Each structure stands twice: as C-alpha cells, then as structure tokens.
Amino acid sequence: MPDQLVYAMEVFLNGLMAGVLYALVALGFVLIYKASGIFNYAQGVMALFAAMTLVGVMEGQVPFAHLINAILGTKVHHFGWHLPALIGIVSTVVVMVLLAWLVQRIIFKHLVGQEPIILFMATIGLAYFMEGFGDMMWGSEIKKLDVGLPQGINLWIDETTYGIFDYGFFIDNLDIVATIIAAILVGGLVIFSQYTKEGRAMRAVADDHQAALSVGVSLNFIWIMVWSVAGFVALVAGIMWGTKSGVQFSLSLIALKALPVLMLGGFTSIPGAIVGGLIIGVGEKLFEFTVGPLIGGATENWFAYVLALLVLVFRPQGLFGEKIIERV
C-alpha cells in the first residue's frame, strides 16, 4: 500500500474527530436558532466563559480578584481549595443557567420581533461584553483544565494499524472521548426534544411562535431553557477544547469555526450541523494535506468559509436547511 494513501487515511480520521468537535459547537447555535431565530455569535465566548468558570471554581479562584485588588489595594487571589471536577461542573451549569436567564431578561426580551440581523448584531455585542466580563472575573492568563479525561496517543489503534499498514496511526484519546460524548449529547438532545413535554414545547416554539403562544406555551420559559441548554453544550465544548489546548482567548474563536459548518449544513437542522461538521473537519484537513503545501499552508483558516460560500451559491439554505420561502 502506498505511504501517501495511508497518511491520507490518518488525516481523514483526525479530520473526522475534529469535525465532531466543530459539530458540537455548531449544535449550540442550531438549538438557539431553531427556537428563537437568534443567530448566537456569542456561543464561542460562552464556551470560553464556561471553561473559565469551571477552572475558576475548581481551583478556588476569587472572582474579580484583579478588580478588587486594584480598587482596595488587597492581594486576594485564591480561596485555597481544590474541588473535584463533578462539583465544578455542577456549579458551572448553575452559572450558565443564571446567565441564560439574565441574557433573556435583560437583552432579548426587549428585542422580540426585531429583524434577525439586529439580533445577530446584539449577540456580537454580547460576545464582546462576555469576553471582557470573563477576563475581568477570572483573569486573562492561559489556564490548564483537567477534569480527568484521558489524553495522549491511543496505543491500541497505533498497534493495530501498525500491524496492518506497517504504520501506526496517531489518534488522540481525547478525540475519541469527545466523539463518544458528542454522540451521547446528540442522542440525549434528540430524546429530550422528541419525548419530553419541554422538548415538545421547544419544537412548537421553533415551528411557530404565535401558534405556540396561543396553546399556552410560555415563550419566556422556553427561551431561557434553550439558552441554558446551549450554555450546557457550550460547557461540554469548552471542556473538550480547554483540555486539548488550554483555556485561553483562542477558545472563543471556535465560534468562527462553527459558522461555516452551519452554513454548510443549514441553520435549522441538527443532522445538518453534524454532517456539516464532519465534512468541514475532513475537508479542511485533507485540503491542507494535499493542496496546502503547494500554496503556502495554513489553509485551515479560510478553507471552511470558501467551501461553505460555494455551497451557498448553489443551495442558499445549506445542505439540510429548510427551503427559504420569501413573501412580500
């Protein structure tokens, strides 16, 4: 078997794993968009904020330590405890639900019925605010996040593939765990939205706000719930990316990675987010592997966008999106 093909297979597998992570972020977007028509640019910053909060709680950092020290001239920084990951995750979920409530209460309650593009710009504002707020609360230095997920090369795959191709594939354990967790999460969300009362209400709201309102669904509650679920998805994504490359500002840029995924898959489709994520993950890795060296490398920054743009020119609603019908 030629070496190049084997390398390409490894790149393909790694692309699939990366794609799962993109899909995970994209999922948060789709949830909010379907239920409220808001395209939430702040999803990436929410992931960063969730990861920061998790680290902060686990390490026992004092919130706003920098600010307190600057105003009062004190030198506080840590409470001096180390909490297990589970307590940290639970308290972070509480924080994210609180955040969802605040966002709905303070911002989007006042923007109901506005044009989608206004809502989009409001979420950009929200993203900026949370970026500053998160840094102010927990400090802007790079933090290490360790909730006990396995990391490093998967030896079993390495040995098995070595036996077959004479070349061991490098696949990170963390990516495998991420894939499994993402699959569970998607399954859970599908069950939630199909078989629970709240889930059905959520789908009703997504279908038609007015009709849902008239049969007694509380829009306010559903929107807070959706933002909370999106916050939870953001937390999961934040844990995965944070474990992989540290909790730092660049984490919030995963939102920019998820946008083309959504455009490709269609904003309204959960399967679309997953398939789109996989296509982009595999596509950008393979493109970088085959064409990248010829044109200077680092093509991953734009490949996804250009691919999504090309798809959109032919299918404006994305691969799986609902057909856009316009009326005057």
Next chain:
Amino acid sequence: MLYREAGDFSKTYREDSQTFPIRFDRYRYYAVLLIAFAIIPFLLNDYWVNAIFLPFLIYSIAAIGLNILTGYCGQVSLGTGGFMAVGAYATYKLMTSFPEVSMVVHILLAGGITAFVGVLFGLPSLRIKGFYLAVATLAAQFFLVWLFNRVPWFYNNSASGQINSPERTFFGIPITGANTEPWAVYLFCLLFVALSAVIARNLTRGAMGRKWMAIRDMDIAAEIIGVNPLTAKLSAFAISSFFVGVSGALFFSVYLGAVEVGEVFGINKSFLVLFMIIIGGLGSIFGSFAGAAFLVLLPVLLKNVLVTGLGWPTDIAAHLEFMIVGALIIVFLIMEPHGIAQLWRIAKEKLRLWPFPH
C-alpha cells in the same frame, strides 16, 4: 431660540433640497470646516494626531464606506478588515512599483482595486441574504488576510513579512515615512475625509441612494417597482469597498507606516468598524463620524481616567473597554437603533422649540 428657521425662505428647488436647508445649520457646517482646515492644524502636536485625529479621520472613511453597504443598502459585511487590507497592500505595491507617481493617485487607485475585490466578494449577495451573507463576507476576511500573509509577492519578499511605507511627498511635503509633520498628515487625511463625506452624502440622497434604501427595506418589493438588484447591490459593494480601501490605504501609508496584516486588519477591525456604525447610526453620514469619534475616544478616555488617574493596571482597563463597548452595542440596539445620529436629530428638534414646550 438658537435654532430657528423663521425668516429662512427657500426660493428655488435647489435651495430647498440642499443638504443643510436651515441657515444656522449651514453656517455651523462652514464653521466646522473652517476650524478643521484652518485652526486645528496650528494647534496639533504628535500625540493628538497619532492618538486621536488620524485614527478618527481614517476610521470615519471606513465607517462611511460600511455605512453605505450596511446602513443604506442593508447588506451586513464582516469583511471590512480584509478590504482595508486590500487597500493597504494595493498602495504598498503601487508606491514601491511607481515611486514617482503622486500619492493621491495611488490611494485612489488602491480604492479602485478594493472596489473590484469588493464586487467579487459581493457576488454571493445576489443569492444569499441577511446573516448568511454576513457570514459569507467572513470568507473574504479570512481569505484575504491569509493571502497577504502567505504570498510573498504582496510584501515584496521582505524577511519580516511586514510592509513598510517608504517616504513620499505631496507638494514637496513628506506625508508618509518617518519625517512627517503632524499638521501635514492631518491635512492630507482631512482632505480625503471631507471629499468622501461630500461624495457619500450626495450619492446617498440621489437616485442611487434611493435604490439602495429600497433594497434595504425589502428587496423583493424593490425589484417589483423596478430597482435592478444586481446593479444596486453590486454598486453598493463597489462604492463601499472603494471608501474602505481608501481608508485602509491611509491607515497603512500615513498612519501606521508599517503593517503586519494579521494583527492590523484582523477580524477585530471588521467588528470595530461595524460597531462604529451601529453606535453612530445606521444610514447616516454624520453617524459614521460620531461612531468613529466615540470608539476612538473611548479607549483613550478609559486609559487616561483608569490607568493614569486611578492607577489601575492596563489589563483591567482593556477588559472594561470590551465590556463597555459590548454593553453599549446592546443598549443602542434596544433603545436607539439609529444611534448617536438619531439622538442628535432629537436634540436639534428640541433646540428648535426651546424654550417653549411645543
């Protein structure tokens, strides 16, 4: 009291439809021009020019450009940083290839090149709309920055990957490079700003501007009443990109002098200019100036008050700036979607009646 149109009669249609129909307004406008051109240059020093006036003037041009596309034609673009980079690199290539040609020509040509690139990336706007388009313009942002970073031809194979603007003169006075005088660069930029504002104002109140606004308000309806969406959208992209390109050219050649594309023209620049027009006022030329002034002054103010005044560390001031800008965006979108320009209009209405209630 101050602001009366009593006794101010328009005798011709021409007088009636001018930009400043009220005499007081017109004199105020001339006074602003007089102060900007004839008085400020004598009072300037290096700090004022580099910290406030140059960024304000240059961002104003970019904001006018984006306002034409987003405020008037309704096509949200997140590729402003990328288009500014096109302007900057186009001037750099022109400056180094044709050293004897005037800077003004180079900057205008750079604007033209940017307009062409803008039309190219504006083509998808005929098929996709709203935030699909906003996200699609991000493709321009990332692709252009990557292109200028990776293809050595654009930065003349310099080892650092930076572009540096060589010294060029305008009527014998250096305006780029290391030996510039504050008043010279200020006046040079002001010239472009004044011209841009006049051109943009007249474009937007003419037939073309009306077509853009029809497309913005509802594109299908506009199409039915006979506005060609192809020409309207693409002309908005071209003209907007022209202004953005000119501002990128000035930003590189006159203001910064040396540019590393990823840092200077990254996605944050796109957001900054978008925020300027949201805060300043969508669909208003005055709003572009107001937004640019606001977002240029805010960091300077915060730095002076918090860091110099209260002695806080700079990172807190930076975080606070993010929070304030983000919160302001939301507040303006909720309370006053037409931005500072609308507040200004309301203030003028109030001034007309003052001191009477009605």
